Amino acid sequence: MTNPVETIGFLASLLSVANQFPQAIKVIRSKDTNSISLFMYILIVACISLWLVYGILLKNRPLIWANACSLVPIVYIFIIKLTNTLTGKDKLSI
DSSP states (O other): OOOHHHHHHHHHHHHHHHTTHHHHHHHHHHOOOTTSOHHHHHHHHHHHHHHHHHHHHHTOHHHHHHHHHHHHHHHHHHHHHHHHHHTTSSOOOO
């Protein structure tokens, strides 16, 4: 059974994961990443990856769950953005 603090952590992690999906769905449907900053996605992939490692080191289930699940749409968007940038579909932007 989880305690109230862990329950709040899981709810926060659920919202953290959910906030990534609208952008991912838009990119999946359109493949358009022109308005997305490559630099921002480099930072967010690094940030979420570090939070995941931190959660693993602490053995904190809400941190692990939220960051592992968040990486799925974030990495997808990053790969599409990087591909579009390298192929010249998007300009390299900050």
